[in-house]
Amino acid sequence: MSKRARHLPGDPSATEDVQRMIRVDHAGEYGAARIYEGQLAVLGRSAAAPVIRRMAEQEKRHLAAFDRLVVDRRVRPTLLSPLWHVAGFALGAATALLGERAAMACTVAVEEVIDEHYREQVDRLGKDEPALSAAITEFRAQEIEHRDTGLAHGAEAAVAYPALSAAIKAGSRLAIWLSTRL
Ligand SMILES: [Fe+2]
Ligand SMILES: [Fe+2]
Numbered sequence: 001m002s003k004r005a006r007h008l009p010g011d012p013s014a015t016e017d018v019q020r021m022i023r024v025d026h027a028g029e030y031g032a033a034r035i036y037e038g039q040l041a042v043l044g045r046s047a048a049a050p051v052i053r054r055m056a057e058q059e060k061r062h063l064a065a066f067d068r069l070v071v072d073r074r075v076r077p078t079l080l081s082p083l084w085h086v087a088g089f090a091l092g093a094a095t096a097l098l099g100e101r102a103a104m105a106c107t108v109a110v111e112e113v114i115d116e117h118y119r120e121q122v123d124r125l126g127k128d129e130p131a132l133s134a135a136i137t138e139f140r141a142q143e144i145e146h147r148d149t150g151l152a153h154g155a156e157a158a159v160a161y162p163a164l165s166a167a168i169k170a171g172s173r174l175a176i177w178l179s180t181r182l
Contacts, residue, residue, distance in 0.1 A: 014128075017124075018073070018125075018128075018129060018132070019073060019074075019075045019076075020180050020181075021121055021124075021125075021132075022066060022069045022070060022073055022075045022132075023070075023075050023076065023077065023078055023179060023180065024078070024117075024176055024179045024180040025066050025118075025121075025136070026063070026066035026067070026069070026070050026075070026077060026078070027077070027078040027080065027081070027084055027175070027179035028114060028117070028175070028176065028179065029059060029062040029063040029065075029066050029139075030063055030066075030081065030084055030085075030088070031084040031087070031088040031175060032059045032062070032063075032088070032110065032114070033056065033059040033060055033062075033063050033088070034084060034085060034087075034088025034089045034092065035088045035089070035091055035092035035106065035107075035110060036052060036053075036055055036056035036059055036092060037056065037088075037089055037092060038088065038089035038090060038091060038092025038093035038094075038096065039052050039056075039092040039093070039095070039096045039103045039106075039107075040052055040053065040056060040092075041089070041092075041093050041096075042092075042093050042096035042097055042103075043096045043100060043103060046100060047100075048100045048103070048104075048153060051149060051153065052103070055107070055146045055149065058142050058146070062139045062142070065135055065139075069132070069135075078178075078179045078182055079182045080175075080178055080179055080182055084175065084179075087175075091106060091168070091171070092106065095164070095168075098158070098159070099158070099159075100153065100154070101153070101154040101155060101157050101158035101159075102158040102159065102164060104149075104150040104151075104153045104154055104155035104158070105150065105155040105156070105158035105161055105164050105165055105168075106150075106164070106168055107146055107147070107149070107150035107155065108147050108150035108151055108155040108156075108165065109164070109165040109168035109169045109172065110168060110169075110172050111143045111144070111146045111147035111150065112147055112169065113169050113172040113173055113176070114140075114143045114172070115140060115143050115144055115147065117176055118136050118137075118139065118140035118143065119140065121136055122136055122137055122140070
């Protein structure tokens with residue numbers, strides 16, 4: 001039984017729960033798109049560029065889907081969009097300046113957190129909201145691909161990988177916590 005099954009259909013708290021999910025996912029996909037833009041600003045002409053560009057394109061599709069959901073489901077977007085606009089880009093650009101491997105380490109860290117976040121959401125939805133759940137499942141599979149792409153491109157060989165990864169994961173979890181609430 002899903003955790004949300006304790007709510008009756010039409011219960012405002014269940015609706016609110018779904019709206020919060022859409023809000024945080026919209027924020028996350030926005031942040032992800034900005035991270036890849038930041039990476040491409042630095043690595044746009046590098047050997048890694050086509051790989052990064054492909055992931056960036058997929059993030060744009062994820063973002064477009066949540067843009068539609070925000071409108072259709074009358075979700076108030078996060079108040080923190082201006083922050084994610086700057087912070088996402090800065091994170092992507094800063095790690096890219098450290099080198100291609102650090103950029104890939106950033107991707108791996110972020111995608112691991114998103115994978116876990118999407119898995120929790122799908123569990124939470126259970127049999128509710130099948131269309132939303134299917135979209136999240138599809139995007140999650142692509143986030144896992146992005147993680148694997150990062151690993152295949154030397155993420156773990158980045159200088160100070162454990163510290164870099166831990167810091168980015170902590171930041172990503174904080175961003176999720178904040179975007180769910182604000
Ligand atoms: Fe995504
Ligand atoms: Fe991704």
